[in-house]
Amino acid sequence: MISIIRADGTAERRQLDAMRARAAEKNADIETAVKAIMERVRAEGMPAVERYSLQFDRRAPYELSGEQLDEAYSACPPELTAALEHAAQNIRDYNEKLLTRSMEWTSPDGGRVGRIVRGLGRVGIYVPGGTAAYPSSVLMNAVPAKVAGVGEIVMLTPPTENLSGAVLAAAKIAGVDRVIAVGGAQAVAAVTYGAGFIPKVDKLVGPGNAYVAAAKRMAYGALDIDMVAGPSEVLVIADETADPKFVAADLLSQAEHDKLASAVLLTDSMELARAVDREVIRQTGYLCRSDIMEASLRDFGCAIVCRGLDQCVELANEIAPEHLEIVTQSPRELLPAVKNAGAVFLGAYTPEPLGDYLAGPDHVLPTSGTARFFSPLSVDSFLKSMSVLEFGREALEPISQEIISLARAEKLTAHANSIQVRFER
Numbered sequence: 316m317i318s319i320i321r322a323d324g325t326a327e328r329r330q331l332d333a334m335r336a337r338a339a340e341k342n343a344d345i346e347t348a349v350k351a352i353m354e355r356v357r358a359e360g361m362p363a364v365e366r367y368s369l370q371f372d373r374r375a376p377y378e379l380s381g382e383q384l385d386e387a388y389s390a391c392p393p394e395l396t397a398a399l400e401h402a403a404q405n406i407r408d409y410n411e412k413l414l415t416r417s418m419e420w421t422s423p424d425g426g427r428v429g430r431i432v433r434g435l436g437r438v439g440i441y442v443p444g445g446t447a448a449y450p451s452s453v454l455m456n457a458v459p460a461k462v463a464g465v466g467e468i469v470m471l472t473p474p475t476e477n478l479s480g481a482v483l484a485a486a487k488i489a490g491v492d493r494v495i496a497v498g499g500a501q502a503v504a505a506v507t508y509g510a511g512f513i514p515k516v517d518k519l520v521g522p523g524n525a526y527v528a529a530a531k532r533m534a535y536g537a538l539d540i541d542m543v544a545g546p547s548e549v550l551v552i553a554d555e556t557a558d559p560k561f562v563a564a565d566l567l568s569q570a571e572h573d574k575l576a577s578a579v580l581l582t583d584s585m586e587l588a589r590a591v592d593r594e595v596i597r598q599t600g601y602l603c604r605s606d607i608m609e610a611s612l613r614d615f616g617c618a619i620v621c622r623g624l625d626q627c628v629e630l631a632n633e634i635a636p637e638h639l640e641i642v643t644q645s646p647r648e649l650l651p652a653v654k655n656a657g658a659v660f661l662g663a664y665t666p667e668p669l670g671d672y673l674a675g676p677d678h679v680l681p682t683s684g685t686a687r688f689f690s691p692l693s694v695d696s697f698l699k700s701m702s703v704l705e706f707g708r709e710a711l712e713p714i715s716q717e718i719i720s721l722a723r724a725e726k727l728t729a730h731a732n733s734i735q736v737r738f739e740r
Contacts, residue, residue, distance in 0.1 A: 317566070317580070317595055318617045319588045322626060327619045331634060334548075334577050334615055335684065342525060349500045349529040356504035361511030367501035374474035376497035376505075378512060379483070384494065387483035395481060396488075402673045403454050403488050409675030410462040410694040419703065424714050426706035434464030435697050437514060439506040440491070441521035442482055444473035444498055450485035455677050456520050456541075456692065457489035463697035469516060471506065473498025503530035507537050520679070520692065541692050545683035546575035546615075549667055550636035550656075552627045552649065553591075555584040557642040558663060562587070563594030565640055565666050570611035571604045578611065579634070580618040581627040588618040628652045635686040638667045657686045712738060 320326045355363040419429030440456045474496035509515040520541035531540045549569035566578035635655035646661040657680030671678045681689035722730035
């Protein structure tokens with residue numbers, strides 16, 4: 316069951332505040348523990364990584380061979396392999412179209428200026444183990460990095476008793492260069508500082524538990540990270556034309572992730588809100604993970620009935636959801652007004668799981684309102700650029716006095732001198 320709230324300026328605000336609070340909470344004990352792990356690995360290297368791995372995972376870190384990846388690929392059911400290959404190709408095609416390329420041109424002053432774009436040297440991809448082993452996330456993180464031309468992609472995954480064959484098959488399909496069985500905060504520390512056979516990386520991407528998230532926050536600056544992901548969320552804007560069965564299914568598809576996940580319906584129709592509530596109850600009855608879905612919807616799910624679709628979009632922009640579905644009679648008409656969302660899904664036959672798995676755009680998206688200033692993971696996330704300038708005497712001389720004037724205004728006489736000495740008689 317989901318609560319139905321009529322927007323009155325107060326009730327919906329209380330719900331939004333609760334959603335924000337769930338993402339803002341940090342566990343001081345986790346922060347303290349992770350800080351100690353990061354400091355020990357920085358000081359001691361591999362011995363500390365091994366000690367923590369044995370303590371938390373009961374296994375020392377090790378690297379998988381290419382033959383093991385081949386075996387995992389061969390052991391995958393053919394229908395799963397085909398789906399992974401299809402998804403990888405769509406992700407590849409999407410990111411190749413987005414790829415920023417190097418370029419140079421002649422400036423108005425006659426010199427050459429431009430930008431050189433290169434892939435990062437080495438990137439780490441963290442892949443959770445156990446019940447949270449998602450082969451789709453391997454593709455979504457590794458394929459854009461491959462398109463960007465990253466020199467080496469290193470996948471980290473906890474050394475569980477039986478590593479997920481589907482995850483290893485996805486690593487092979489995506490072109491991951493090395494797979495290292497190491498997890499937790501110690502894995503993040505290892506690729507931040509380097510530890511034995513585990514190399515330092517330039518950037519670390521991928522989801523993880525609270526310890527991994529805390530370690531990524533602490534590592535930022537020594538390396539780059541994608542983002543610190545909060546609980547998953549979907550927001551659906553729907554009008555009276557929407558099928559309540561579809562809307563309920565999409566809310567539940569997000570609620571099953573986590574008890575902290577958020578699934579919200581914004582609508583201008585009380586009748587639809589009530590019909591969706593009935594469908595949620597019906598569908599929850601035959602789905603797995605019903606306990607998780609019920610807790611998520613009880614605490615962080617709701618239907619907010621607004622005065623019109625314009626207010627729905629206004630609230631959506633304030634929430635800045637990870638996933639925004641627009642299921643209205645003319646969904647594209649609302650798109651120009653949407654300012655803040657990780658990904659927008661238009662129409663009744665563009666459900667959020669399509670983006671999770673196969674469409675091509677990345678499912679690594681900003682959460683907890685950070686879509687106001689963060690973007691989805693893409694090929695851009697694995698690129699860096701350098702400016703390039705080339706001026707001859709004939710291009711520099713006409714503008715030399717302007718540069719000298721600007722330098723002197725800032726009292727940087729050596730800057731001015733650097734220009735002046737080139738044109739002294």
